[in-house]
Amino acid sequence: MVSDSGSPRVDAESDFMRARRHQVLSSLAARVRGGAEDVVQSMSFDEVVHALGRRAEHYVGTKVIPLDAIVGSVDKTRDFDRRFRPTSARSRQRWERLARASRTGEEIPPIDVYQVGDYYFVRDGHHRVSVARSLGLKDIEAQVTAVETLLRPVGINSRRDLERKHWRRILLERVPFTGEARAAVAVDEPTDYGVIAETVEAWATRTMHAEGTYMDQKTMAERWYAEEFVPVLEMIEEAGVRGPDERPAEAYLRVACERYRLIREHEWNTEVLEAVRAARGRSRRS
Structure with missing residues (x-):
């Protein structure tokens, strides 16, 4: 007073x-x-x-x-x-x-x-x-x-929020998502944005090698979202291996990393999702 x-x-x-x-x-x-x-x-x-x-x-x-x-x-x-x-x-x-x-x-x-x-x-x-x-x-x-x-200045209350914004900015500079894709590729762990950037760039490298063509950053962002992220997320939802509190991008990263750890390949099929589901069940029981 x-x-x-x-x-x-x-x-x-x-x-x-x-x-x-x-x-x-x-x-x-x-x-x-x-x-x-x-x-x-x-x-x-x-x-x-x-x-x-x-x-x-x-x-x-x-x-x-x-x-x-x-x-x-x-x-x-x-x-x-x-x-x-x-x-x-x-x-x-x-x-x-x-x-x-x-x-x-x-x-x-x-x-x-x-x-x-x-x-x-x-x-x-x-x-x-x-x-x-x-x-x-x-x-x-x-x-x-x-x-x-570059990023909207909202939701900044602590240094962790700044760290998350920092990593998200780096992702968008490397992979210029727009519109629906930009909103969908959101995570809570700041450094996961760096993992997403590396994942997209690795996917683009494999795709360009297989097709014998070059894609710029804009094309890379659009194609990865349409040809990789959306179809895989649909598979994850159908297989029931997305956690109840997981964001779409977090579920994609977790399953993609588990897929490679278990199978050592980059293909997506029902066998991959079954292996991930089985591994998740074993970890819950242990």
């Missing part, structure tokens, strides 16, 4: 101590939950844009943005947490000076941010954001530069 003693100096000091206390408690709570600390850490603009793939940027102008949408920083990720509470007392005097100015109604200049989808990352004005959040404000004026990315 924001206090008001009538003394802007005393209240600013109280504001800072309250923000620091909440930051420490949030960090401790994340540690107790086990492995969730990166959820409360400020996100790095460079890491996010690298994971998503930078395409272009353009200046939007000055507008009012929601403070809750500001999730990270360009260069001060260690100085503030995800809610922009200070992580140390290093800049306490500057913080309290801004808090006093805000409390006495002084004009505060706009902050400077990058916008990536619905997320904002501070270039300049970290302390202004921190003070505004501490005082319970909902919005802040900002000069906005929008950044366009």
Whole structure:
């Protein structure tokens, strides 16, 4: 709760101590939950844009943005947490000076941010954001530069999400899936995207060798999805060897890897699926 003693100096000091206390408690709570600390850490603009793939940027102008949408920083990720509470007392005097100015109604200049989808990352004005959040404000004026990315900037809450985006970007750069195929080839384990890329490229190499022709990346992506992924997934569904919680691409990878381990070939037939089913049954009983 924001206090008001009538003394802007005393209240600013109280504001800072309250923000620091909440930051420490949030960090401790994340540690107790086990492995969730990166959820409360400020996100790095460079890491996010690298994971998503930078395409272009353009200046939007000055507008009012929601403070809750500001999730990270360009260069001060260690100085503030995800809610922009200070992580140390290093800049306490500057913080309290801004808090006093805000409390006495002084004009505060706009902050400077990058916008990536619905997320904002501070270039300049970290302390202004921190003070505004501490005082319970909902919005802040900002000069906005929008950044366009290869992948949609959604579902980013932790570094694991960034790792998944990073590997998915690499897959799409190597195998440019579009439309239905792009949506279908989704997995939860980040490095599985690398396995999918290698699987598609290996399939294309074998196909080009057998046909004596060359296919570009676009053709490779289209043909693998239509001639390999969709028919095999139908076989997996009919054979009943897809796990109840498995995504289509995860089921394909698991069965394809099991097929090669058991039979050492790349052909698909009913015998392959029966061998996979039998192996799965044995593993459940053991």
